[in-house]
């Protein structure tokens with residue numbers, strides 16, 4: 001199967017990883033909507049919400065809460081949007097939860113600077 005997020009989860013192609021354990025990985029979106037835009041994926045290939053088992057679903061949201069708090073802490077953003085696309089609006093067919101920081105003012109920061117801030 002030629003799945004870009006399986007390759008990222010298996011370290012076959014590089015990404016800016018902000019969290020990893022045996023079950024999930026979180027990494028910065030290569031084309032962020034806002035600085036700090038992060039994706040959380042299960043390491044096993046699960047297409048979308050319909051294919052997701054309850055245990056993995058709960059676990060992803062537990063980790064999402066931790067990463068949300070980390071992004072707020074490290075980036076001083078003013079909120080976080082969570083979203084997950086299914087069907088024709090889902091570009092990459094490997095489940096991923098978007099965490100998109102919200103800023104009250106306009107923030108311009110390149111991905112390397114953002115990554116350093118999060119990981120510092």
Ligand code: 5GP
Nearest residue numbers: 004015027028029030031085089090091092
């Ligand atoms: P979707 O529309 O499937 O919910 O969103 C896919 C997201 O994955 C997009 O925001 C896109 O920028 C991101 N993306 C696609 N390919 C890559 C990649 O190779 N690396 C990273 N880090 N993000 C990717």
Ligand code: ZN
Nearest residue numbers: 003006045094
């Ligand atoms: Zn996959």
